[in-house]
Amino acid sequence: MGASSIDSKSALIAGGTAAVVTYYLSKRHFDNKTIQLRKEKYDRDQKERTAQNATRQDSGLPNGVKLEGFQSDNVYLQDLEHLGKYFASEGEGIKNLMELGGHHAEYNKLIGPEECILANIRRGPGSTAVTRAFVRAGPRKELHFNPKKVNAAIVTCGGLCPGLNNVIREITRSLFYLYGIEGKCYGIVGGYSGFYDPKTPPIELTPDTVRHIHNKGGTMLGSSRGGFDIDKIVDFIKKKDIRQLYVIGGDGTHRGAFKIHETCMELGLHVAVAGIPKTIDNDVDYIDRSFGFITSVEQAQDAIRAAKTEAMCNLPNGIGIVKLMGRSSGFIAAHATLGSGDVDLCLVPEVPIVLDGEKGCLPHVWERVKQKGYAVIVVAEGAGEELLGESTETDASGNKKLPMIGEFLKSEIGKYFKGRGEEATVKYIDPSYMIRSVPANATDSLYCMQLGQNAVHGTMAGYTGFSVGLLNNKMCLLPIPELVATSPRQMDARGRTWERILGITRQPNTVETGKRSKTGSILCR
Numbered sequence: 001m002g003a004s005s006i007d008s009k010s011a012l013i014a015g016g017t018a019a020v021v022t023y024y025l026s027k028r029h030f031d032n033k034t035i036q037l038r039k040e041k042y043d044r045d046q047k048e049r050t051a052q053n054a055t056r057q058d059s060g061l062p063n064g065v066k067l068e069g070f071q072s073d074n075v076y077l078q079d080l081e082h083l084g085k086y087f088a089s090e091g092e093g094i095k096n097l098m099e100l101g102g103h104h105a106e107y108n109k110l111i112g113p114e115e116c117i118l119a120n121i122r123r124g125p126g127s128t129a130v131t132r133a134f135v136r137a138g139p140r141k142e143l144h145f146n147p148k149k150v151n152a153a154i155v156t157c158g159g160l161c162p163g164l165n166n167v168i169r170e171i172t173r174s175l176f177y178l179y180g181i182e183g184k185c186y187g188i189v190g191g192y193s194g195f196y197d198p199k200t201p202p203i204e205l206t207p208d209t210v211r212h213i214h215n216k217g218g219t220m221l222g223s224s225r226g227g228f229d230i231d232k233i234v235d236f237i238k239k240k241d242i243r244q245l246y247v248i249g250g251d252g253t254h255r256g257a258f259k260i261h262e263t264c265m266e267l268g269l270h271v272a273v274a275g276i277p278k279t280i281d282n283d284v285d286y287i288d289r290s291f292g293f294i295t296s297v298e299q300a301q302d303a304i305r306a307a308k309t310e311a312m313c314n315l316p317n318g319i320g321i322v323k324l325m326g327r328s329s330g331f332i333a334a335h336a337t338l339g340s341g342d343v344d345l346c347l348v349p350e351v352p353i354v355l356d357g358e359k360g361c362l363p364h365v366w367e368r369v370k371q372k373g374y375a376v377i378v379v380a381e382g383a384g385e386e387l388l389g390e391s392t393e394t395d396a397s398g399n400k401k402l403p404m405i406g407e408f409l410k411s412e413i414g415k416y417f418k419g420r421g422e423e424a425t426v427k428y429i430d431p432s433y434m435i436r437s438v439p440a441n442a443t444d445s446l447y448c449m450q451l452g453q454n455a456v457h458g459t460m461a462g463y464t465g466f467s468v469g470l471l472n473n474k475m476c477l478l479p480i481p482e483l484v485a486t487s488p489r490q491m492d493a494r495g496r497t498w499e500r501i502l503g504i505t506r507q508p509n510t511v512e513t514g515k516r517s518k519t520g521s522i523l524c525r
């Protein structure tokens with residue numbers, strides 16, 4: 001293949017007429033000239049996107065391309081990277097199994113271009129009705145990949161979360177059963193380092209090997225922090241001829257996934273990278289909630305019930321403290337408090353802790369104990385940094401280590417009661433790892449199933465650099481850079497959730513006037 005025909009093809013692709021070009025891309029890897037041209041086009045696209053977004057933001061409009069034909073809204077569809085811009089489709093002429101009927105229902109709906117999910121569904125008097133929108137998830141008529149040629153890999157990274165196995169299972173089953181891939185599906189063992197660590201070689205995933213895993217907590221693949229070596233990861237992708245990579249993890253993992261996507265594009269590797277947001281902290285922005293979150297809230301309520309029993313039965317002045325996970329956001333603590341209805345004090349990273357005085361939490365606890373004989377406290381692990389100071393230590397992924405807020409509270413409550421001439425009987429419960437290592441409940445199992453299937457629909461259609469999630473209760477595909485830009489998200493300390501907490505616990509509100517939460521996503525509730 002001569003350089004001139006490569007040039008003319010690239011020019012045609014750049015001109016948007018890729019469909020009429022007869023491609024030579026039967027070869028898996030490309031010569032340097034092709035790679036350079038593709039990289040240049042990718043860089044140009046990126047620059048253009050950034051410039052357009054900056055202009056839109058300056059004029060107060062959301063990012064994305066304005067969709068015409070919407071009667072009552074100005075809808076700006078978020079740009080999603082599609083491999084068809086840089087590579088020929090390998091799926092031409094192959095019918096989507098969804099369309100073929102057979103054991104798939106014929107009434108399956110195939111998603112058309114420009115079908116989208118509106119990000120902002122709130123409207124009020126005088127609303128300007130301008131909204132961003134995300135690509136609707138689901139099976140497409142056009143396949144980008146030929147299932148015969150697809151090798152895939154799945155990796156789980158970061159902390160555990162209920163539902164990881166369900167997602168692994170559903171991706172695997174969708175690849176083999178919905179699309180009939182004929183290549184291999186590799187399970188990368190122990191997080192990103194499993195791409196290259198000889199001590200943890202990949203395993204082969206098939207519908208048989210994943211058959212029973214959805215009933216178990218944890219991840220059959222194992223997970224880890226740290227250990228992201230882009231060159232070695234890409235070496236694996238090349239060596240095993242991987243076309244689709246599924247990365248299950250939180251904000252850190254997604255940053256890594258996007259680097260893999262960008263590197264693949266720069267090297268001319270025909271690979272779709274999909275993320276599936278995993279975080280029991282629920283701190284990935286935009287999505288309604290992350291999988292496993294509801295299960296962990298449910299588990300947290302068992303701990304709160306235990307704390308209440310301990311507090312009620314241990315005299316004098318019984319107080320139960322439950323510490324829950326939530327590094328920079330208190331979603332688990334807040335939702336467990338709301339669901340339980342038995343909590344007298346809820347402390348989260350988004351709202352400063354005041355110990356004493358008019359707005360102090362210690363006098364509040366004293367009051368509640370005096371009123372009903374006991375009190376229950378829920379505290380998120382990341383709360384109270386303003387009191388205890390920020391740690392300079394980090395874990396292998398660079399996440400800050402957290403001060404011992406639970407133990408600190410226990411000691412301060414003891415001192416406060418002593419200061420007022422009484423003993424407090426404080427029972428401290430830290431159920432963290434018991435909460436995130438359980439199997440997914442029914443709601444999360446259903447969610448994981450949808451996530452797994454839609455991740456595969458997305459890659460099969462040729463989308464890349466995307467993540468999948470529920471937005472306003474509809475499944476959609478989100479560009480990873482958007483997702484990580486405002487993650488980890490926090491609760492809005494002036495929002496409805498915190499207002500409800502104050503209603504339930506009747507604790508003093510310590511949110512400073514005028515203070516906004518750190519992340520400002522319009523969707524952060």
Ligand SMILES: Nc1ncnc2c1ncn2[C@@H]1O[C@H](COP(=O)(O)OP(=O)(O)O)[C@@H](O)[C@H]1O
Pocket residue numbers: 157158159191192193224225226227228249250251252253254255256257259278279396397399
């Ligand atoms: N900015 C980043 N770029 C590349 N990889 C990253 C980045 N941040 C984290 N990672 C990798 O992602 C994995 C999980 O990250 P971590 O922060 O521990 O969990 P989570 O993805 O749940 O936030 C780790 O292997 C870590 O090395």
Ligand SMILES: O=P(O)(O)OC[C@H]1O[C@](O)(COP(=O)(O)O)[C@@H](O)[C@@H]1O
Pocket residue numbers: 157158159160250251252278279280281325326327381395399436
């Ligand atoms: O002890 P580990 O395994 O590092 O996990 C603790 C952390 O994991 C989490 O549950 C989730 O963190 P990630 O979403 O970053 O994986 C945090 O709430 C908690 O601080």
Ligand SMILES: [Mg+2]
Pocket residue numbers: 158250251252
């Ligand atoms: Mg994280």
